[in-house]
Amino acid sequence: MTSVRLPDGSLKEFDSVVSVKDVAKSIGSGLAKAAIWGEIDKQPVELDFEIPSGEPVDLKIITKKSPEALETMRHSCAHVMARAVMRIKPGVQLAFGPSTDGGFYYDIESPEPLTEEDFPAIEKEMAKIIALDEPFERVVRPRDEAIKVCKDLKQEFKVEHIETGLADDETLSFYQQGEFVDLCRGPHVPSPKRIGAFKLLSIAGAYWKGDQSRQQLQRLYATAFFTQADLDAHMEMLEESKKRDHRVLGKRLGLFHIDEMVGQGLILWTPKGSFIRQKLQDFISEHLVRQGYDQVFTPHIGKLDLYKTSGHFPYYQESQYPALVDRDYLSKLAEEGCSCSQLSNKMKDGEIEGYLLKPMNCPHHIKIFDSEQRSYRDLPIRLSEFGTVYRWEQSGEIGGLTRVRGFTQDDAHLFVTQEQLGEELIGCIELVKVVFAAMGMEDYSVRVGLRDPDSSKYVGDPKNWDLAEQACREAAQTLGKDFDEDPGEAAFYGPKIDFVAKDCLGRKWQLGTVQVDYNLPIRFGLEYVGADNQTHRPIMIHRAPFGSMERFIGLLIEHFGGCFPLWLNPEQARILTVSDKSEEYGRSVEKQMLAAGLRVKADYRSEKLGAKIRDGQLDMIPYMLIVGPRDAENGTVSLRDRSKGDLGAMSVEEAIAKFQKEVQDKA
RNA sequence: GCUGCUGUAGCUCAGUGGUAGAGCGCGUCCUUGGUAAGGACGAGGUCAUGGGUUCAAAUCCCAUCAGCAGCUCCA
DSSP states (O other): OEEEEOTTSOEEEESSOOBHHHHHHHHOHHHHHHEEEEEETTEEEOTTOBOOSSSOEEEEEEETTSHHHHHHHHHHHHHHHHHHHHHHSTTOEEOOOOBOSSOEEEEEEOSSOOOGGGHHHHHHHHHHHHHHTOOOEEEEEEHHHHHHHHHHTTOHHHHHHHHTTTTTOSEEEEEEETTEEEEOOOOOOSSGGGOOEEEEEEEEEEEGGGOTTSOEEEEEEEEEESSHHHHHHHHHHHHHHHHHOHHHHHHHTTOEEEOTTTOTTOEEEOHHHHHHHHHHHHHHHHHHHHTTOEEOOOOSEEEHHHHHHHTOTTTTGGGSOOOEEOHHHHHHHHHTTOOHHHHHHHHHHTSSOEEEEOSOSHHHHHHHHTTSOOBTTTOSEEEEEEEEEEOOOOGGGOBTTTBOSEEEEEEEEEEEOTTTHHHHHHHHHHHHHHHHHHHTOOOEEEEEEEOOTTOOOOOSOHHHHHHHHHHHHHHHHTTOSOOEEEETOSBTTBOEEEEEEEOTTSOEEEEEEEEEESHHHHHTTOOEEOTTSSEEOOEEEEEESSSOHHHHHHHHHHHHTTOOOTTTOSOOEEEEESSGGGHHHHHHHHHHHHHTTOOEEEEOSSOOHHHHHHHHHHTTOSEEEEEOHHHHHHTEEEEEETTTEEEEEEEHHHHHHHHHHHHHHTO
């Protein structure tokens, strides 16, 4: 008798000898068809593996749809890739080789660095290895022996990993395939033949153990799928995604420009992009009024003293543009033979006053709060500003609109009492929710950053921290979607709630943020008079629903794939004349539309209609208004929707009403 | 910042030591065409910048700047 226990806990018994496939068949023909291998007591086996009789075994049937199946297969493929590389380049040291969302990689150190030109040879060697069909054999060794094995293999990274990362493990597992032995937790596919189609993608640098101070390895990125068709589809999907890239669309649609002569990471907003940005600002401003915010304006620079008080200088000096120093004072110092480092020290010591391009808006807002005596009756005070800040980001980090050196935050600072904190946080979350919902951007994740219980770097009373963390949790719950709690992710000055979205290449970017701050009110000695006639310290909330206009618009471009909805699109409709004969009528329609407050342009070129439509489509204009002799006669326009195509003729008034309603609904 | 790749016309790119090319776009003309590319002609380039090698450099070497991918970082 053979008995198996399935993952749901149910027991199945068979009188005769059965294979994994037989079990699958007994559950359903669909499953039998989909099955690719089985796992008995967590060890992968082929479908024709005969299950031993006697004691029940745990059996899991793996199908292509099992989330772990692809992962396992890719990891096996990583082993094959590493083996192939070692055959081609002797003396290669292996580090880590996990699977990722879209494929897998292996970090290696080669005496002779690999280049993409080596890819075909590696792929060929991999195919050879797979054709040999040698199984991945699991070997378990005690610590000492495991270390010796790695030493004998001259795999120093593995030795280090066993000694540090796996210090608590009594025994360690290896997987052997032919001459190739690798320290590995597993599991692997039962046979290399399960590896379907694979492709090496790119090569990049990566630090050993992710530590910048340690040596840099070469990371070989690759991917694998069960079938060639899946791989082809994946590659095509990547190509398609690239077309949504905001850098590509930004150029094609003329939304923004970055100029070498202006500087890295400094965005020039062209008229179209500026229009979208302004619309978004107006949209937020409208909601700020509804939520009782006050708008302020503050300058782009502030004295060093301000940032010394806030702690931003010299502590974050590395990520700021250098300070601006008074011209006369500077020449005086030069005459005295003052060196750069002496200048820098004098600034730190406060001997020289200078100005800093603001890296944050909070100090300025704090000074507005502190410019008057405040009563508890005034609180909460909510100061908002589309404030432009400048940060010296590392050059290798800068790109497109998502990481820049000058950006405008849709910033606000709330000064609240401890009692008001919870409600105000909920208000902030509400705003983020409204904003994201209006854009149809529902695909974002929420992270609540809490303090690390083992660290003492945090400012403020632990009791207040508990209250604030609980308030953040409760505020996050009002979103009605799952969120992660990340201990250790809080800023040193308070817990926070972050909103994270992915770009067209799957990279994650923090957009909105809501942060509680116990630190700055202390540093600036902020106070208000309470009902008890005593002075109290307010709590600050920093919040920005978009995060920055630049990054948000970058992701918004990709979210819409360039097809901005009518209310946001700089050009809402384009009038296309069928021939020159209709230009006069076209101009009258254009006038009516403009008078109705619609943003229309017209194409009066002596081109064929088909060409004008094509250009309109490529420019992603929401509506095209086609006017020809027929329309001129009937006082109509023939409407064309960029995605639905021809909508037929309607009167100019009807078209205007339709557009106005769509704008109103932000559809 | 680190590693690697890239930089040629407004855009996308070809050109690998010997007279700078294509498509699209742009301009002029012809064409007057009803739902995704009509035709002809033409203008347009210090081949990122600065050095070097060579009889000769877009091409080879070095540096700088910028872009891309990844890593690291992001108050």
